Amino acid sequence: MSVSTDRKPKTFFVHHRLTGPQRAEVDRLSISLRHLPENLSSLTMTCPTCKTVFQPDWFKKHEISMIPVKPKFETGRVPYSGPKRWILQSISQVCPRCKTHIQIPLPTNEMTTRGSLFGDDAEREHEGRKVSVYSLVGADQALLPDFEMKVGKLKQGLLPAISPESWKIHMKDIWAGTNRAKHPVYHSLNLEDVIGFVDQALALIKESNLFVYNIALTTDKGNPGGISDPNGLRNEAYILLVLNAIDEWTEKSAQPSLFFDSEKYSQANEVIHGWARDTFRGSQHSLLYGFLSKGIEIPEPKFVSPASFPGLEIADFVSFTIARFHDRMWKGKEIEIDPVRMGLVTYLGYDSNGDLLCRRQEGYPWEQFFH
Numbered sequence: 001m002s003v004s005t006d007r008k009p010k011t012f013f014v015h016h017r018l019t020g021p022q023r024a025e026v027d028r029l030s031i032s033l034r035h036l037p038e039n040l041s042s043l044t045m046t047c048p049t050c051k052t053v054f055q056p057d058w059f060k061k062h063e064i065s066m067i068p069v070k071p072k073f074e075t076g077r078v079p080y081s082g083p084k085r086w087i088l089q090s091i092s093q094v095c096p097r098c099k100t101h102i103q104i105p106l107p108t109n110e111m112t113t114r115g116s117l118f119g120d121d122a123e124r125e126h127e128g129r130k131v132s133v134y135s136l137v138g139a140d141q142a143l144l145p146d147f148e149m150k151v152g153k154l155k156q157g158l159l160p161a162i163s164p165e166s167w168k169i170h171m172k173d174i175w176a177g178t179n180r181a182k183h184p185v186y187h188s189l190n191l192e193d194v195i196g197f198v199d200q201a202l203a204l205i206k207e208s209n210l211f212v213y214n215i216a217l218t219t220d221k222g223n224p225g226g227i228s229d230p231n232g233l234r235n236e237a238y239i240l241l242v243l244n245a246i247d248e249w250t251e252k253s254a255q256p257s258l259f260f261d262s263e264k265y266s267q268a269n270e271v272i273h274g275w276a277r278d279t280f281r282g283s284q285h286s287l288l289y290g291f292l293s294k295g296i297e298i299p300e301p302k303f304v305s306p307a308s309f310p311g312l313e314i315a316d317f318v319s320f321t322i323a324r325f326h327d328r329m330w331k332g333k334e335i336e337i338d339p340v341r342m343g344l345v346t347y348l349g350y351d352s353n354g355d356l357l358c359r360r361q362e363g364y365p366w367e368q369f370f371h
């Protein structure tokens with residue numbers, strides 16, 4: 001078959017025949033997603049052939065990744081380095097009844113702004129229960145310099161004698177008296193200093209109009225169900241939080257760059273974490289990713305050295321606050337740092353049926369989430 005040279009199609013149908021290594025990569029990746037945002041769960045397709053109404057398969061692993069693709073060459077053989085991308089317009093799925101191929105159009109928003117989100121994690125265990133916590137904190141790029149300056153001032157206020165860049169906020173060591181006493185920087189602080197610092201950090205988060213996301217997923221050894229593998233739980237918490245933030249930002253035509261603190265895993269300056277990369281790349285082969293990213297290119301989340309961005313330190317604070325909240329509630333003890341004081345936060349968690357809930361509110365939705 002030949003194509004006439006004067007043909008100028010507006011839509012390209014790409015036959016994505018994979019190379020050997022590409023094939024191996026697609027085979028290796030898996031899609032660990034199993035939760036659908038509420039607005040997508042009502043979306044249905046009608047088969048043009050047999051009129052069957054069905055839900056698209058959101059989690060099926062497609063051969064093709066849903067990410068925008070950079071053109072290889074300029075005119076001639078000059079490698080292309082500009083901002084233009086090929087954006088996937090539709091994806092084919094088969095009717096579950098008559099197996100007709102049906103094109104599902106993908107949403108495409110044009111990016112108008114960028115920003116950054118900073119992530120950190122925490123864990124707590126109590127009497128066979130374990131909670132995995134991730135938090136993301138961020139802002140539009142126009143607001144980041146002001147936010148970072150405020151974090152610097154907050155730190156300067158706690159330890160005026162030393163440069164705020166020379167140390168980092170790590171709440172687990174600041175809060176606990178025994179850790180604090182042994183710490184090279186925090187040992188001079190007393191409980192009053194720490195409480196004053198916490199008050200100011202909570203006020204900063206509330207007043208800075210940040211995007212704050214949190215996910216806390218609990219496993220219970222005595223009540224298995226849902227995900228029992230702790231790594232599975234961590235992966236699921238990570239990818240659910242990342243995709244939720246991507247969905248919200250691309251809805252506003254914004255591109256988020258995501259940065260996570262790599263401290264717990266490596267001292268390397270920038271580390272590629274196999275599991276996070278595979279979880280993210282795997283998700284990109286699902287129809288769900290096409291709908292969540294809306295044709296906006298999302299840089300792969302980066303794992304960077306601790307406190308290389310002030311946002312990472314505030315993410316540490318948020319994860320500590322939520323992890324400790326679980327610990328105190330489980331033990332029936334008084335809550336010293338109430339999440340309500342952080343203001344509006346998007347909270348994700350499971351209900352007792354294992355369904356994912358998303359609540360944007362002030363205060364932790366303890367009653368609604370499984371813990």
Ligand SMILES: [Zn+2]
Binds near residue numbers: 097100
């Ligand atoms: Zn059909």
